[in-house]
Amino acid sequence: MKNKQPALLMLALRGLTRNRRRSLVTFLAIMLGYAGISLFAGYTHNIYRGLELQAIHGELLGHLTVQKPGMSREGKLDPERYMLNGDEIERIRAIASENQHVRLVAPRMTISGLLSNGRVSTIFVAEGIQPEAARQLRQGLAVVPALAASRNVAGGGVETLDADNRDTVAIANGLAGLMKLDVGDTGAVLVNTLGGQANASDIVVGGIFNTGNASTNDLAAFMPLELVRYLYDAEGRADRLSLLLDDTGSTAVARADLEKRFADAGLALEIQSWDELSSVYRQVREMFNMIFGFIFLIVLTVVAMSVINSMGMAVVERTREIGTLRAIGLRQRGVTRLFTSEAGLLLVIGCGVGFAVTMAVRAIVNAAGISYVPPNQVAAVPLLIDMDERMIVAAVVLAVVGLLAALIPARRAAHQPIINALGHV
Amino acid sequence: MTAATLPLSPVHADQKNAYLLGVEGLSPVEPLVQLTNIHRRFDLGKTQVTALNGVSMDVAPGEFLAVWGPSGSGKSTLMNVLGLIDLPDKGRILFDGTKTLRLEDDELTDFRAQRIGVVFQGFNLVPVLSAVENVMLPLQLRGAPHEEAQDAARKLLREVGLAKFESSRPDQLSGGQRQRVAIARALVVEPQLVIADEPTANLDSENSRMVVDLMREMNRVHSVTFVFTTHDARLLDQVDRKILLRDGEIEKDEVMA
Secondary structure, three states: OOOOHHHHHHHHHHHHOOOHHHHHHHHHHHHHHHHHHHHHHHHHHHHHHHHHHHHHHHOOOOOEEEEOOOHHHHOOOOHHHHOEOHHHHHHHHHHHHOOOOEEEEEEEEEEEEEEEOOOOEEEEEEEEEOHHHHHHHHHHHHHOHHHHHHHOOOOOOHHHOEOOEOOEEEEEHHHHHHHOOOOOOEEEEEEEOOOOOEEEEEEEEEEEEOOOEOOOOOOEEEEEHHHHHHHHOOOOOEOEEEEEEOOHHHHHHHHHHHHHHHHHOOOOOEEEEHHHHOHHHHHHHHHHHHHHHHHHHHHHHHHHHHHHHHHHHHHHHOHHHHHHHHHOOOOHHHHHHHHHHHHHHHHHHHHHHHHHHHHHHHHHHHHHOOEEOOOOEOOOEEOOOOOOHHHHHHHHHHHHHHHHHHHHHHHHHHHOOHHHHHOOO | OOHHHOOOOHHHHHHHHHHHHOOOOOOOOOOOEEEEEEEEEEEEOOEEEEEEEEEEEEEOOOOEEEEEOOOOOOHHHHHHHHOOOOOOOEEEEEEOOEEHHHOOHHHHHHHHHHHEEEEOOOOOOOOOOOHHHHHHHHHHHOOOOHHHHHHHHHHHHHHOOOHHHOOOOHHHOOHHHHHHHHHHHHHOOOOOEEEEOOOOOOOOHHHHHHHHHHHHHHHHHHOOEEEEEEOOHHHHOOOOEEEEEEOOEEEEEEEOO
C-alpha cells in the first residue's frame, strides 16, 4: 500500500497556517490547559509524596502494620484481648523476615493516660517504640531532604529516646506548652494497667517535637517501648508490629505474601498498609483527586470545544477545496484523515509546548523556595512540583479527546457530496 | 483551425477520424466514454429541476470536444457526470469498458484519480501550496514519492510555460497562469480524459484564447481526451467536435471537418 500520509501531513501543516489567529487560539487553549493540568498533577503528586513520607517515616507508621484481627476497632476497649505476647511477636518477626522486602519489624504499643507537671495534668496519647527501631523508621525522610523538614513530624523528639534511659520521653510542643514543660523538665504519667490497676512513672522530657497536625499536637508523645510495657504491666508484649519495607512500591506485594505466610503458619492476623492507617493521607488524596478530575474535565471540555470550533470553521471555509481534493482523487477517509491530522498536529504541538512550559514553571517554582501552611497543619510545607505519570496520561487523554472532537467536523466534510462541496460559496 | 489540419500522429489521427467521421476501411477504436440515456434532476426547494434529460453520447479517445450552450442548459452537470464526480439518477456510463456506476465510492475515487483530470472554472488551486506543489498533489494523493511527483510536476509546468513560477502561490499568479497550473495538475496523472467546466469563464478574451490553445496543444502532445464546456462560441474553432446542449438535451452534435 502506497503511503499518502506525508502529503496529507504537509497539507495539514499548511492548513494550520491559513487562519493563524484561530490556530493560535486553539493552540493556546490546548497548551495552557495541558500546562495547567500538568502543573496541578505535579503539585498534587508532591503533596501525596509528602504525606506518604509523613505517614511512613514521620509518624513512624512504617509500610505495614500487623495486629490481631479487630485490634484497630476494639483494641482501645479491651486492649488485653488483642495484645500480642512475646512468642507471637517472635513468630511474626521470624516469618516476616523471610520476605525479601521486609527491612524492620518493630513492636509497638499505644498508651493513653494523664501527664502531670506537679501542678496540673492533662491527657496524653503516647506511642511506645524501641528507640533504635524509631531511628530506622525515620531514616526514610533523609531520602527527600526538600520534604524532610516539613514532614518530620517527630523530628527533635524521637531521636532523644534512649534505650538505656527508660524514663526519657518526647512530647509534642502543644502538649509541652500546655504543661509548661521544656527539655530536661520532669513530670509524671498516670495510666491504667491492662489489669485495670493504676500505675505511674516519673518521666523526663528528652525532646519536643511538632506533629504537624493541630488536632494531635497538644496530646501526642513518644515513649520507649519498655516504659509503655512497664506502665501497662505488659512485659514482652505489643499491640502491633510495624514493618518497614525496602520500598513503598513493594507494599502490596509484601502484604499479599505476608498474609499468605501468616495464614499458612496458622496465625490469625490482620495486616494494614500505611495508607489505610493514615486518614489524613486518604482524605487529602481523595480531595485532590476529585479537584484534579474536575479541573481535567473542564480542560478537556475547553480543548474539545476549541478543536470542534477550529476544525468546524476550517471545514466550512474549505468546503470547495474539499470538493476539489475529492474530485482529484482523495478518498472520504483521506478527507477525515486530513482534518484529524490538522487537529492532531495542534494537539501534539500544544501538548509539547505545554510540557515545556510545565518544566519551566516547575523549575522556577521549585527554585523559588515558596512555602505555605496547609489547613489544620502547624508547620509550613514547601510548594514543590514533581514529575508525575499523570502528565503523560493527561497528554494522551487530551490527544484522544481532541482527535475524537475533530472527527465530528472531519466526517461531515468527508461525507458531503462532491458537487455540493464544489458548488459551496 | 479545423480538425483535419491538426498535426496528430498518423495512427491516432486515423483512428479518431475513423471514429468521428465513419471512414470506411479503417477500424474505429472503442469509445473512451459512453453515456446512455443519462438523467439527472436536482431538488431546488419544492421544485425539481431537470439538468440532463436522456443524454446519450460517446467520447472518442484523443478527442477535443466542446460542449456549449446557454446558461442552465446542463453543461456543468454533464461534465460532472462525465468526470464521475456526480452520479446520474438514471442511465449508464461505460468508461473504457468499465461500468462505473457499479463502483463503490472508494473505487470510484481511485478510478477518477488514475484516469480523469479535472479543470475547474474557478481554478480551485490549494491556496497554501505553491504552483509545483499544487501540480504534485494528485500524484502524492496516489502515494507517489515526493521526488517523482516533483519531477513530473516541474516537467508539466515547463510545458505550460510556468517554469519560472513553480514556487509562486496561487495568489501571486494571474488568472491565466492559475488556469495553466490547473491544466498541469489535471495532466500530471497522465489521465485518459480531462474535463474542464467553463475553464475560461473567469478569464479575459486573451487569456481565454491562450487556455484553449494550451488545452489543444496538450491534447495533441499527450494524446489526452479533452472535454470542456463553454458558452463562448468564439472558442469553438479548434475543436474536433462540438455538442450543443439545451434544456438538458443534446440539440446538435457536430463533427468539425
